[in-house]
Amino acid sequence: MANLDAAFSALADPTRRAILARLALGEATVMELVEPFDMTQPAISRHLKVLEGAGLIVRRIEGTKRPCRLAPTAVAEIDQWLGMLRRALETNYDRLDDVLAAMKPEQ
Amino acid sequence: MANLDAAFSALADPTRRAILARLALGEATVMELVEPFDMTQPAISRHLKVLEGAGLIVRRIEGTKRPCRLAPTAVAEIDQWLGMLRRALETNYDRLDDVLAAMKPEQ
DNA sequence: AAGTTATATAATATATAATTTATATAACTG
DNA sequence: CAGTTATATAAATTATATATTATATAACTT
Numbered sequence: 001m002a003n004l005d006a007a008f009s010a011l012a013d014p015t016r017r018a019i020l021a022r023l024a025l026g027e028a029t030v031m032e033l034v035e036p037f038d039m040t041q042p043a044i045s046r047h048l049k050v051l052e053g054a055g056l057i058v059r060r061i062e063g064t065k066r067p068c069r070l071a072p073t074a075v076a077e078i079d080q081w082l083g084m085l086r087r088a089l090e091t092n093y094d095r096l097d098d099v100l101a102a103m104k105p106e107q
Numbered sequence: 108m109a110n111l112d113a114a115f116s117a118l119a120d121p122t123r124r125a126i127l128a129r130l131a132l133g134e135a136t137v138m139e140l141v142e143p144f145d146m147t148q149p150a151i152s153r154h155l156k157v158l159e160g161a162g163l164i165v166r167r168i169e170g171t172k173r174p175c176r177l178a179p180t181a182v183a184e185i186d187q188w189l190g191m192l193r194r195a196l197e198t199n200y201d202r203l204d205d206v207l208a209a210m211k212p213e214q
Numbered sequence: 215a216a217g218t219t220a221t222a223t224a225a226t227a228t229a230t231a232a233t234t235t236a237t238a239t240a241a242c243t244g
Numbered sequence: 245c246a247g248t249t250a251t252a253t254a255a256a257t258t259a260t261a262t263a264t265t266a267t268a269t270a271a272c273t274t
Binding site: 004005008009011012013014017020021023024025070072075078079081082084085086087088089 | 111112115116118119120121124127128130131132177179182185186188189191192193194195196
Binding site: 029030031041042045046049063064065066 | 219220221222223
């Protein structure tokens with residue numbers, strides 16, 4: 001699943017996660033996204049390209065501006081994949097002793 | 108949040124996701140994890156180290172073997188962070204027109 | 215039309231990641 | 245204890261990613 005590669009990879013960067021957190025509050029233009037960061041505009045443009053490529057954001061064209069907003073697709077895909085792990089963890093959670101034993105490595 | 112960096116970064120690799128999917132079925136040793144992949148043992152060892160560093164797996168010592176299993180911590184952290192995006196998307200979902208407009212980029 | 219604003223792209227430097235081969239270590243096996 | 249098995253580490257290579265500066269483009273403003 002190449003999409004998951006791109007999505008997880010995009011989320012691995014703290015700047016990109018901060019951008020998404022900002023977009024969770026609502027649409028923003030590129031310059032609005034540049035402002036809070038100590039980083040050049042081209043750097044943010046690139047991050048946005050990565051986020052768009054991963055399906056995490058979408059962009060409109062509005063005059064010379066390109067307002068960005070969150071896109072649902074990649075998040076749904078990730079949720080679905082993580083669900084597999086979540087279920088496995090919940091299932092194995094009965095065997096608490098095993099879990100505890102595993103988590104206390106006998107150095 | 109450096110943990111999220113490590114966790115998402117670990118999940119960005121398809122081999123590592125496949126390892127996690129295998130571990131969702133239950134504990135496995137390093138050699139058991141090497142077997143299905145067309146990759147050397149050291150390469151898998153490194154992937155396991157990354158997964159362990161990200162808090163996605165834990166390892167026991169059992170003689171010369173190091174059985175691996177899923178760890179709950181990182182998954183919970185990721186779920187929590189993604190929850191923020193999920194909620195934002197759900198909230199904005201009323202404004203369906205906006206969403207549709209945003210998803211149909213006027214090339 | 216000239217200047218400005220918003221954004222993108224290119225070139226480049228630097229850093230980080232993934233994989234392989236070779237080798238080390240430590241625990242089992244006979 | 246010698247050989248084998250399970251795993252880890254190191255060195256080297258190759259590939260990718262990130263950020264910067266410089267520059268391009270396209271739409272607004274006057």
